[in-house]
Amino acid sequence: MQIQKLLRTAALAPVLLAAGVTAAQAQDVEAGAERAVEEIVVTAQKREQSLQDVPIVVTSVSGELMRDAGVRDIRELTVLTPGLTVTSTSNETIVTARVRGVGTVGDNPGLESSVGVVIDGVYRPRNGVSFGDLGEVTRIEVLKGPQGTLFGKNTSAGVINIITAGPTRELTAESEATVGNFGQFGFTNAISGPLTDTLAGRIFVGGRHRDGYQDIETGPGPRGNTHDNNQNFYTGRAQLLWEPVDTLSLRLIADYTKRDEDCCVGTQLFVGQAANSRANFIEQVRPGSLDTTSTPFDRQGYANRSTAQRVEDKGVSAEANWDITPDMTLTSVTAIRNWRAETGQDSDFTAADLVYRPADGSNFVEFGQVSQEVRLAGQAVDNRLNWLVGGFYAKEDLDSRAILRYGTDYYAYFAGRVLGGAPALIGLVPGTIFQNGNGSDDRYSQEGETFALFTNNSFAITDALEATVGLRWTRDEKTLVTDYSSTGTSCDQGEAAFATLVRVAGAATAQTIVGGLCLNAQNNDFDDLGVTTQERTEEEWSGTAKLSYRFSPDLMAYGSYSRGYKAGGFNLDREQAIVIAGGLPNFTADPDTSFKGEFVDSFELGAKTSWFGNSLLLNAALFHQTFKDFQLNTFVGTAFVVETIPEVISRGVDLDFIYVPQIDGLTFQGGVTYAETEISPFVAGELINPSRFNSLRRLPGAQLSFAPRWSASLAGTYERDVLDGMKFKSNVSAKYTSRYNTGSDLHPSKEQDAMVLVNARVALSTADEAWTVELWSNNLFDKDYVQVGFNGPYQVDENNDSVSVYDAFLGAPRTVGATLRFRY
DSSP, X not given: OHXXXXXXXXXXXXXXXXXXXXXXXXXXXXXXXXXXXXXXXXXXXXXXXXXXXXXXXXXXXEHHHHHHHTOOSTTGGGGGOTTEEEEEOSSTTOEEEEETTBOOOTTOTTSOOSEEEEETTEEESSGGGGOSOOOSEEEEEEEESOBOSSXXXXXXXXXEEEEEOOOOSSOEEEEEEEEEXXXXXXXEEEEEEESSSSEEEEEEEEEEEEOOSEEEEOTTSSOOOOEESOEEEEEEXXXXXXXXXXXXXXXXXXXXXXXXXXXXXXEEEEEOOSTTOHHXXXXXXXXXXXXXXXXXXXXXXXXXXXXXXXXXXXXXXXXXXXXXXXXXXXXXXXXXXXXXXXXXXXXXXXXXXXXXXXXXXXXXXXXXXXXXXXXXXXXXXXXXXXXXXXXXXXXXXXXXXXXXXXXXXXXXXXXXXXXXXXXXXXXXXXXXXXXXXXXXXXXXXXXXXXXXXXXXXXXXXXSSEEEEEEEEEEXXXXXXXXXXXXXXXXXXXXXXXXXXXXXXXXXXXXXXXXHHHTOGGGOTHHHHTOEXXXXXXXXXXXXXXXXXXXXXXXXXXXXXXEEEEEOOEEOSXXXXXXXXXXXXXXXXXXXXXXXXXXXXXXXXXXXXXXXXXXXXXXXXXXXXXXXXXXXXXXXXXXXXXXXXXXXXXXEEEEEEEEEOOSSTTEEEEEEEEEEEEEEXXXXXXXXXXXXXXXXXXXXXXXXXXXXXXXXXXXEEEEEEEETTTEEEEEEEEEEEEOOEEOSTTOOGGGEXXXXXXXXXXXEEEETXXXXXXXXXXXXXXOOOOEEEEEEOTTOOXXXXXXXXXXXXXXXXXXXXXXXEEEEO
């Protein structure tokens, strides 16, 4: 009943707002007050336009609103953006953004993002690479739907376009210090101003520290840290803006971020209670190793190995703009970036010593990227034609070393209990397989090159009617070199003993035992492949066609079609196939880990409207998107499986508004998204590997994971003068999402109920904001929620929940604190 009330309230929001505006205006007409929304400029079509003139669904969030709402990174941006969901999983670098329920799970670096992130014109290769403190931001534009023409590499679901604050011609300086619970401390310092008559600069530096908010039971292992999910990083950004003449500008940016943190330990979300459950087996091996009561929001984690993560992100970029003529501008954006994450992990999320990834820097992912974009844009035909042509090139070097090692308890747990002691019956006794410190050690080196030519042109057919056509040709090349290494393996021995196991235990049980001995990391057939090389090349067309009509200064309507494309690639994890020959199973290493490109056809009907003297901007759009070969990344408990789902359909309504009632100092911004994002029915034969269907059997005809039907956000800011020369300011920002499943296999235990998250701030400052003191809280009502649910590693029988363990990474608890800010 409560959910229904919330949904009705969200649906009635525009009506209630209109009523409120009418009432407020009636009061202020008598008082003679007039307030209106200032023009909002966006660059969704790579040129500055009013938000109300752009035939695209865009949520624009100003830097001021981000500060008022306490938003510092793209994950926190969700509270201000309906239809946007951002999650992180096994460490803070694995971040996934989704728009209208569509995104790509970020745990596998071989998959590109469905939602692209662009910072100051530079495309970031994965969402996790762009995670971090954004510093001083002018605005963020969230473009919903496929962006198949203009933004770096193609993105099939949307783009988060971040524009940071640039150098200024006036000298400004600001300092900030923050303290909070969980030992939080942070600082930032920034200065901007002229260096010469033609040169200006800006420097921003900051650092943040927080103790972990999750308690950890460490067990007997080498881990000494009894807390997790801490924060410890510093960041800096330096800029120069050179304007030697009025027609030429050059902006240089260099940034660097260093993180040294511990994250993240999953908690037990669901624990099967059968006598032979995986949880009971673990408890037999190492008592007190996990939460058998499955009470995840006690925030008690279990890990005997380190979760240390060390991340280094650095880059330089140069953007040049040259006005060749008053009607023609040449733009060049050049960037060189490098990102490296070294991560340790207790991979079983228990205090038993089962499997782990070392935290000594040997387990890592690294991206190196060089990109170049050139655009020539201008106006013609008496300024009725806005044209743009350009080219984009990116070279991406991806290096990864994925190490998974057995701990001291793995044999006793897996061979001795999960496999019922059968390995010992065929001579696989302790010391012969699964030795402590052995396991898999795989190296991946992928080189990718993307080259694209594009054009986007808008022509005013009449003063009211405008047509836009965009087209992009993309060539994507990838080469992957893989070197597999395995020690302590058991597969060859299990296959050789199959007949013996059949005589002892029967064919079905023998098949199960050999399957357990031949899990991906335990199969040395991968070593026999040697160093493998895979290559793939794709050439594809994408683009858009839009028609807009301005009925009046306060109403513009449009219809659009967009074709989006996301390149295929390679699964950076082991894949194997099962071949039955003569009644004997053969678990063979599959050298082909490729998957196809993802395509989307999107249709929209929208309207951009202004009401009541421009005091209310109300924009709405109907959308229908059909994704073909949707790239799905799923963790099945022992490996990451990448599949292409034949079809996903997303349809619904987007609504955004900005409202300044005739009450001085009061502003509202928010919106509602209703999206039915569903997987069309499919059968096993339509998958890359039909044998995976059992793991994905809940998907056909179901709602996609992380795809709430309803999503609504509302931010209210109030500012007024108080006392003598003082100013009071407050902000409350809330995000509502209806129920959705947080697991890509849609297991019922991974569902997240409908919820509302609220952030709040109050501030007191001098009139000129020379100093400001803020009291704030994120997740004000301490809402417990699941970010991502997943199969407990080596703890799941997909066909028997009573013996399985499912885990979760949780959202952050309530944080509170104070911030002191100075402007000089």
